[in-house]
Amino acid sequence: MSTVVNFENLWCVFEHRSGQLVHALEDVNFSVDSGEFVCVVGRSGHGKTTLLRVLAGLQPPTAGAVKLGDTAVTGPGSDRAMVFQQDTVFPWLHVRENVEFGLRANRLPEDERNEITDYWLSAVGLEEFADSWPRELSGGMRKRVALASAMAVGSDVVLMDEPFGSLDYFTRRNLHEVLLNLWFETKKTIFFVTHDIEEALILADRVVLLAEGKLVDDIAVTLPRPRNEDVRATPEAVGIFKLILAHLGITEEEATQA
Amino acid sequence: MTTTDSDVLNVRAAAHRARRRSKIAYTLYLVFGLAVFFLLWQLIASPISPLFYLIPPPLDAFRHFAENLMFSQRMVDRFVHACPELLDELEVTGGGMFDLPDYCFGYILHLVRTTRNIMIAVTLGTVFGLSVGLSSLVFPRIADVVTPIAGFFGTTPIFIAAPFFVIWFGIEYPLMTTVGVVVFYTTLLMYFFSRRAADNIPVGIIESALTLGGDRRSIFRWVYLPGTIPEIAGGFRIALAGAWGLGTLVEVLGPQMGGGFLIRMWSFAMGLLEGPSAVVSLILFFGVLAVVVDGILVLVIRYITRWSEAGRKLGL
Numbered sequence: 113m114s115t116v117v118n119f120e121n122l123w124c125v126f127e128h129r130s131g132q133l134v135h136a137l138e139d140v141n142f143s144v145d146s147g148e149f150v151c152v153v154g155r156s157g158h159g160k161t162t163l164l165r166v167l168a169g170l171q172p173p174t175a176g177a178v179k180l181g182d183t184a185v186t187g188p189g190s191d192r193a194m195v196f197q198q199d200t201v202f203p204w205l206h207v208r209e210n211v212e213f214g215l216r217a218n219r220l221p222e223d224e225r226n227e228i229t230d231y232w233l234s235a236v237g238l239e240e241f242a243d244s245w246p247r248e249l250s251g252g253m254r255k256r257v258a259l260a261s262a263m264a265v266g267s268d269v270v271l272m273d274e275p276f277g278s279l280d281y282f283t284r285r286n287l288h289e290v291l292l293n294l295w296f297e298t299k300k301t302i303f304f305v306t307h308d309i310e311e312a313l314i315l316a317d318r319v320v321l322l323a324e325g326k327l328v329d330d331i332a333v334t335l336p337r338p339r340n341e342d343v344r345a346t347p348e349a350v351g352i353f354k355l356i357l358a359h360l361g362i363t364e365e366e367a368t369q370a
Numbered sequence: 371m372t373t374t375d376s377d378v379l380n381v382r383a384a385a386h387r388a389r390r391r392s393k394i395a396y397t398l399y400l401v402f403g404l405a406v407f408f409l410l411w412q413l414i415a416s417p418i419s420p421l422f423y424l425i426p427p428p429l430d431a432f433r434h435f436a437e438n439l440m441f442s443q444r445m446v447d448r449f450v451h452a453c454p455e456l457l458d459e460l461e462v463t464g465g466g467m468f469d470l471p472d473y474c475f476g477y478i479l480h481l482v483r484t485t486r487n488i489m490i491a492v493t494l495g496t497v498f499g500l501s502v503g504l505s506s507l508v509f510p511r512i513a514d515v516v517t518p519i520a521g522f523f524g525t526t527p528i529f530i531a532a533p534f535f536v537i538w539f540g541i542e543y544p545l546m547t548t549v550g551v552v553v554f555y556t557t558l559l560m561y562f563f564s565r566r567a568a569d570n571i572p573v574g575i576i577e578s579a580l581t582l583g584g585d586r587r588s589i590f591r592w593v594y595l596p597g598t599i600p601e602i603a604g605g606f607r608i609a610l611a612g613a614w615g616l617g618t619l620v621e622v623l624g625p626q627m628g629g630g631f632l633i634r635m636w637s638f639a640m641g642l643l644e645g646p647s648a649v650v651s652l653i654l655f656f657g658v659l660a661v662v663v664d665g666i667l668v669l670v671i672r673y674i675t676r677w678s679e680a681g682r683k684l685g686l
Contacts, residue, residue, distance in 0.1 A: 168581050190583025200578035204596035204677045213592060214582035245677045258578075265582050 116269060116301050117144040117167065121176035124162050124325075136162040138325040139176070144318075146268070147299040151306055151316035155360055159325040160305040161197075164273050167303065168194045180269070190214055193262035194271040197278070201246045201254045201261075208233065208242040210257050214265030232260040235297075236290055252283035256290065263294060272304045276311070288314050292337070309356050313349055314339045321359045328359050426647040434644060435651035440476040444644065477632060481655065484548070484628040488617040491549040492610050495556020500602065502557075503564025507594050508586055513565065520561050528555045528616060536624035548628065551620045556609045563605025567598035600678050603671040607664060614660040629656060 124137035136159045144150050154160045165171035167178050169188040178185045180192070193214065202210050211232055215225045233239045236256040246254055255275060262270050276284045292315065295302055306312055312319050313333060321329040331352060335343050343349060357363070408428050413419065415427040426434075438444065506513035523531075532551050539547040571593065579589050621630020629652055636648035 168577075170577050170580070188577070188580035190581070192581060193583075194578065194581040196574050196578055198572065198574045200572070200574045202575065202579075202593065202597070204599070205592070213579065213584070213588075216592070217579070217583040217585065217588040247677065247679050261578075261582060271581070 114146050115143045116146045116181065117303075118179040119143070119163075119167075119176070120179065122163075122166065122173050122178060123175040124159070124166060124171065125174040135325045137166070137173070140322075140325075140327050142320060142327060142330055144301060144303070146301055149295055149302045149304065149315055149317045150320055151304045151312035151318070152320045152322060153306060153309060153312050153356060153360075154322035155362075156307060159322045160307070161273055162325075163322065164194070164271050164303060164305050167269075168192050168271050170194075190218055190265045191267045192269045192271055193265045193267040194273065195255075195258045195262050195275040197274040199251070199254055199258075201257045203246050205246075206242070207238055207244050207246065207249070207257050210246065211260045211264050213261060218265065228264050228266075232264040235263070235294060236260045250283075252279055252287060255279065255283075255287055259287075259291065259294070263298065263300070267300070269301045269303065272302065274305055274307070277306070277308075284311070291315070309353055310344065312356070313344055313352060319352070319356065321356060323360060329355070331355065424646055426650055430647045431651040431654060434647035435477070435655065438477050438648070440478055442475050442477060445475045477629075477652070480627060480632050481629050484617060484621060484630065484656075485659065487545055487548040487628065488552060488613050490545075491552030491617065492556050492606075492613045494549070495553040495609065496560050496606060498553065499557040499560025500564050503561045503568075504590075504594065504598070506565065507568050508590050516561065517565070520558055523554075524558050524562065528612075529619070532616065532620050533623055536620060547624060548617050548620045552613045552617050555616055556613060559609045559612075560602070560605055563602055563608075564598060567601030567605075568594055570601060571597045600671075600675045603667075603675065607667055607671070610667065611660060611664060614656050618656055 119140050119142050122137050122140040123135070126134045126136055128134055140159075140163065152160045152163060162171060166173050167185060169185045169192065172186075185192075202213065205213065208229055211229045212225055215228055220228070229242075230239070233242055236259055238253065238256055238260065241249060241253065246257065249257070258275070262272075276287050279287065288311070291302075294300075304312075304315055313335065316333050319329075319331045319333055320327060321331070333352060335346070335349050335352075337343075339349075411425070411428050414421050415425045415430075416422065419425070502512065502516055506516060528551070531554065535551045535554070536547055539550055575597070576589065576593060579593050584593070618628070618630040618633070621628040622634045623630075633649050633652050636645050636652070638645075
């Protein structure tokens with residue numbers, strides 16, 4: 113596997129209105145290989161989203177660089193499609209047109225566009241809703257549209273910022289399955305930000321832990337797939353779970369309450 | 371217990387009945403509201419009311435309007451000399467005043483002119499306002515230059531600016547004066563609405579478009595243009611509703627043509643029997659016209675913004 117993304121001495125510092133400097137990211141260094149599923153885990157406000165935004169090119173770093181292959185990221189592009197936490201499906205476009213957006217923006221011929229769109233609509237199980245308006249869909253279905261849009265654009269790296277955070281447990285589990293199937297099929301490199309440790313254990317090959325903007329650990333998750341309740345109850349899985357809790361400074365009692 | 375096809379049909383029929391009942395209730399309330407309005411009007415216009423001399427009974431107002439719409443002997447007697455456009459036509463044709471067709475002496479010509487002027491003005495103002503407002507989304511420097519200027523003029527109440535237009539263009543040019551004021555007002559309004567509409571598109575949607583490979587052109591075409599339509603359409607409704615009042619008001623202030631001019635002329639005859647009927651009927655005409663045009667606009671907007679739940683419900 114070749115390295116596709118490199119975070120090199122990455123710093124991101126914001127100046128608060130009061131003049132105080134906030135270190136969102138502090139000297140972050142790690143690299144990700146092609147086809148890896150990486151979950152970035154941390155508490156709220158500890159730099160997860162900033163890391164993803166810098167990689168997406170939506171936020172310039174204060175120092176250091178993010179490199180895609182040998183090229184430094186300087187702005188957003190369709191080689192790093194992103195699925196956001198909030199609902200970012202275009203409400204004024206039909207489901208089909210939403211999935212087609214990136215292809216249209218990249219000026220693909222109509223035939224090719226239609227073929228790719230049909231494929232991804234079917235991959236996320238929305239072929240029957242191709243001509244629906246997003247308002248006619250449930251929250252989970254809209255997330256599938258966002259997922260299909262990001263996948264259809266053909267980027268090798270897909271960024272996901274707590275995409276399923278606002279969904280109920282059952283819809284979330286269903287979407288985990290959809291996402292993992294798409295990942296197995298395409299072997300795209302996926303960056304998935306979450307604060308849900310269980311979600312990270314279900315999805316990730318690697319868990320990158322951020323605390324106060326610093327990378328505190330990089331844990332390989334070698335649990336067998338599919339990672340159902342039984343797998344997640346194995347001593348190895350429980351060990352990883354506890355390790356993550358310890359790094360994040362969360363007691364087991366707090367975790368149980370959460 | 372299992373749900374049968376017949377249960378489903380019953381539920382659907384009940385939902386259909388409920389919808390129909392709601393529509394009937396809406397119509398009944400509308401009719402009731404109109405009835406109350408006319409009853410109150412009749413009461414205010416009755417001899418026991420202190421406003422008896424100022425407010426004509428509804429029937430008198432409607433009768434006056436119908437009788438003077440196509441040809442008005444009163445206008446031949448009193449007002450036609452004040453209509454330069456008619457006199458121009460008279461000079462061109464070289465004929466006498468009574469060579470003109472009857473409709474030249476009716477309200478219809480004035481009302482059509484006012485309607486035409488307002489439509490021209492609102493269209494021009496919308497084109498100007500939206501051109502600048504939407505261009506500024508692609509070239510943000512435009513907004514840096516235009517917003518302070520528009521902000522300055524936007525703080526000047528249009529009813530204060532209107533008399534200056536009358537003085538500026540003079541009373542001889544009704545088209546320029548009426549159109550000038552309404553264009554000014556509509557341009558400012560549509561500029562601000564287009565900016566506000568763009569500001570209200572969630573940042574996440576723009577960022578999502580960027581990460582999907584959207585450039586300035588595609589984001590403008592596929593995100594800004596459709597995404598700003600509901601708010602711009604709402605702004606257009608407000609601009610048009612205001613334009614009826616504003617256009618007529620400008621005509622009341624100066625120009626020698628249009629519905630506002632008729633109101634001004636008749637206001638001099640308020641003490642006479644027909645004065646109040648004429649003024650009230652003309653005001654009502656513009657009110658009804660504005661409501662009808664707005665109704666058509668709502669249908670169009672509802673269709674264009676059918677993707678939006680709020681747009682579908684409110685016609686916005």
